[in-house]
Each structure stands twice: as C-alpha cells, then as structure tokens.
Amino acid sequence: MFPRARFSGVVAVVLLVIVAVSGCSASAPMAAPRVVKAIETATLTAVDTASASVPGTTPSAVLQSILSPTSSASLMPTPEPMLVPTQVPTLAPNAEPARPTMAEPTLAPSAIPTLMPTSTATEATATPQPLLEPTSSATAGASPTASAYAASGKIIAIDPGHGGAESGAVHVTAGKVDLVEKDVNLTIAWQLASLLQREGYRPLLIRQSDRAVNEPARDLNGDGQIDGDDDLQARVDVANAAGADLLLSIHNNGDSSPSTRGTSTWYCADRPFGDQNRRLALLVQSSLMRQLKLAGYTDAIDGGAHDDPPLQKPFGHLFVVGPQTPRVSRPSTMPGVVGESLFVTSDREAKLLSDESVLLRIAQAYLDAVVAFFSKE
Helix, strand or coil, rough: CCCCCHHHHHHHHHHHHHHHHHHHHHHHCCCHHHHHHHHHHHHHHHHHHHHHHCCCHHHHHHHHHHCCCCCCCCCCCCCCCCCCCCCCCCCCCCCCCCCCCCCCCCCCHHHHCCCCCCCCCCCCCCCCCCCCCCCCCCCCCCHHHHHHHHCCCCCCEEEEEEEECCCCCEEEEEEEEEEEEEHHHHHHHHHHHHHHHHHCEEEECCCCCCCCCCCCCCCCCCCCCCCCCHHHHHHHHHHHHCCCEEEEEEECCCCCCCCCCCEEECCCCCCCCCHHHHHHEEEEEEEEHHHHCCCCCCCCCCCEHHHEECCCCHHHHCCCCCCCCCCCCCCCCCEEEEEEEEECHHHHHHHHHHHHHHHHHHHEEEEEEEEHHHCCC
C-alpha cells in the first residue's frame, strides 16, 4: 500500500483526465489530443511520485491498481520480447559480455557473426571471414525453400544457464578467477540467436544479460521459500508463455579436478514427449562433437547423450526439462535439453571457452541440431 495523501493525488489526476477528455471531445475535438497528452504526462508524473514511496512498486503497477482495483498480481513472469542480436559480444577473461544492441525483427546479413575453420583450437580470427554454413549431414543438400519452411514460425527458447549471483562453474589461475560459466553461456546464447534468426527461426533469449530471471524475487513454485528453484521456474514459465517449440538450456560443466573434461547432453525421458527429448539430445551431442573437432579439438571427449536420473537431482530430474515435482510447479511444455559443452574447470577446455571462434562453433552445433530436428518432422 502507498500513503493516503499520494493515492488521493493520483486519483485526482486520473479524474482530471476523465473530465478533460470529456470536455475536449464535446467542445473541441481537434484540440483533445494535445490536452490529453499534457494531462497524461501529469498523470504519469503523479504516479511516479506515488510509487517512489513504495519499495518494489513500479509506476505501471500503481496505475493498474487504480484503474483495476480487483486485479491481482500474477505469479507468472512477463515473457521478454523475442529479441535478436545485431552483434555478438566478445568474451574476454575477467570481463562480462556486454549486452548487444537490440535489433528490429530483421537482421542484416552483415551483422551475422563470422567464422572460419581454425588450424588450432585456440587460434583467434583477426578479421571477419565467410560465414560458416551448417555442416550437419541431416541438412546437407536441403534446398533453402525447404529449410525456410521447416523454420517458419518456430520459436526456439534459449536459456543461458546461471546469471546474476549464480555464477556456475569458474576457472581459477594462480588464485584468481579468470573464466565464469554464466558469461560463457550468455555469449554462446547471443551467437546462437543470431544464427537461428538467419535461418528463419524466432529466437527467445530467456536471459539477455548478467542477471537472474526471477526479478523481483518471488516464490514462483509455491514451496513457501524464495531460492534458486524459483529462478529456474521463471525460465520455464517464460518459455511456456511464449509457446516455444524447443528449449535449449546452455551450460558448461565443472568438476573439482582440473583434468576432468568432456562434452555431454542431458534430457528427461519421463515426459509425454520423452522420445523427442532423446532425439534432440542425440542431435545436439553429435553436432557438438562435430563442431569441436572442426575447431581443432580433435581429441574432444564424447560424454554422450543421457537421460537425467544419473545426475541424482532432487526428485530425480533436471528442473528446466523435467516433469512436475514438488520443486517444479509448472513443467516445460516443449521438447528440450541441457547441453554441457565443455568443462570450465579444465585448464585445456577453459582455454577453448575463452576463444570466441570456439564459442561460435558451439552455437553452430546447436543450430545444426535444431535444423535437423525439424527437418525430420
């Protein structure tokens, strides 16, 4: 609730809007828009002033409470717009990837990230090279028309794992953190969004910057407490609300031993679309291995695609792709996977994850898997 005096002031301004609009429409129709605009500005100023005294209350929420007294706040997070990047951030050690500039629904071909096969796993490209085309055998030889038809209207939800206070795995050198999983995941996600849009898909970035998704923090899964599970529920809710066709949760792995490395993909078979989850996971895993080897990582370790019970998560399943449980109030409604590209904690693989060209290879792998998945529908 906000102070009675401020509330009365806002109500008075709203009443003034009604009276002024009525008077203008009756006596001077042509002048009405200018008068309404001036009063609208005054109204928003009053609402801003009122809401400023209420912690956690936005002007739009205050105005909504005035105009619709019987409405109640929804526990569902508002889906972010389907945004696509015009440029891909460069990942540098100790630096968070900058939020790329948002674009209109179309993306200029020149803004698509470029990639050229490298002779070594860590060789950086100094100048833009020709765009890397999909290498998936499932899409080779497919006509542009057929590819565009398969992509038409498909919404691909991209969930960059972790964010905000949740860093995920980290790499440490000489006692100093020099690579953070949440940043790597976000960079791959932006690159993938660019590639997906180029192919005619509609990418939905669930997290677009270094932040939590459940903001302001709420108990979204109804277990009586606010914690990391609520942020995961927020991610699922955004994908569901958008009517996404696929959900790709992008992660990289971590282990106590710096020698542990490998690539794996996880899915949940205990879903109505469990077979589709498995097929997508197999496609993602094979594409990741192919692209990593093209990047020069010829001895990359294939950890395989697996159903999620061996991970021993609470109630037996991963949150974002699993079924309804006491943790998951509203499960995802589309096929999805959790990809673990490489180990951030491995000295060797951390070096790869610090190379933007390798990250683009990983993004390309996800794209190839998506194209192959829909091409066989």
